[in-house]
Amino acid sequence: DAKTTQPPSMDCAEGRAANLPCNHSTISGNEYVYWYRQIHSQGPQYIIHGLKNNETNEMASLIITEDRKSSTLILPHATLRDTAVYYCIVRVGNRDDKIIFGKGTRLHILP
Amino acid sequence: SQTIHQWPATLVQPVGSPLSLECTVEGTSNPNLYWYRQAAGRGLQLLFYSVGIGQISSEVPQNLSASRPQDRQFILSSKKLLLSDSGFYLCAWSGGARGNYGYTFGSGTRLTVV
Numbered sequence: 001d002a003k004t005t006q007p008p009s010m011d012c013a014e015g016r017a018a019n020l021p022c023n024h025s026t027i028s029g030n031e032y033v034y035w036y037r038q039i040h041s042q043g044p045q046y047i048i049h050g051l052k053n054n055e056t057n058e059m060a061s062l063i064i065t066e067d068r069k070s071s072t073l074i075l076p077h078a079t080l081r082d083t084a085v086y087y088c089i090v091r092v093g094n095r096d097d098k099i100i101f102g103k104g105t106r107l108h109i110l111p
Numbered sequence: 112s113q114t115i116h117q118w119p120a121t122l123v124q125p126v127g128s129p130l131s132l133e134c135t136v137e138g139t140s141n142p143n144l145y146w147y148r149q150a151a152g153r154g155l156q157l158l159f160y161s162v163g164i165g166q167i168s169s170e171v172p173q174n175l176s177a178s179r180p181q182d183r184q185f186i187l188s189s190k191k192l193l194l195s196d197s198g199f200y201l202c203a204w205s206g207g208a209r210g211n212y213g214y215t216f217g218s219g220t221r222l223t224v225v
Contacts, residue, residue, distance in 0.1 A: 034213065036214075038155075041199070041219070041221075042218065042219065043201045043203070043216030043217055043218060043219050044155070044201075044203075044214070044216050045216070046213040046214065046215065049213060096143065096162055098145070098157060098160055098170075099145075099157070099214055100157060101147075101154055101155040101157075102154065103154050104154070
């Protein structure tokens with residue numbers, strides 16, 4: 001997997017948009033960007049993934065730069081329940097491609 | 112729908128005792144299966160993965176072993192636990208159309224070796 005760089009921690013006020021950055025400057029053309037989050041004492045939860053285009057689902061939006069060297073996960077209206085460690089991962093996304101987790105970003109939602 | 116079951120949720124075992132953690136997946140066939148461990152305050156470490164029955168790959172040398180006796184069953188074992196085996200153990204599976212091989216994780220087993 002290509003390496004990713006994320007800030008170790010971030011704060012966001014409740015109700016505001018949380019924007020979590022990720023750098024993946026060595027990403028290959030066939031690698032997807034995946035985001036997972038891990039709430040304390042739970043298993044990681046898939047959030048969203050994308051290849052080139054921006055993506056949106058019921059949980060979040062993923063903005064990928066045109067050169068694909070960085071991306072931003074956006075939680076549009078953060079709540080206290082969004083407090084978690086967020087992992088940005090790049091991988092080919094085929095059946096046998098393993099996920100290697102980095103240290104992620106610890107997001108604190110402030111009341 | 113697909114579900115993943117992992118048990119037990121918590122476990123306290125003495126040093127030197129054996130270990131068996133079980134993970135089963137329902138609603139899919141021929142999944143890839145994974146065991147991860149998270150030590151206290153640390154990141155997720157991939158321990159084993161399996162692409163089919165009887166096929167196990169180990170990522171790191173350790174005191175643990177894994178087996179896949181059935182398509183949707185993945186077992187993590189140890190003959191003699193060490194204090195350093197304490198941690199949060201997570202099973203995961205993946206499968207699906209190309210480009211959407213996201214992982215689904217179980218709820219985890221918190222193991223304390225005393």
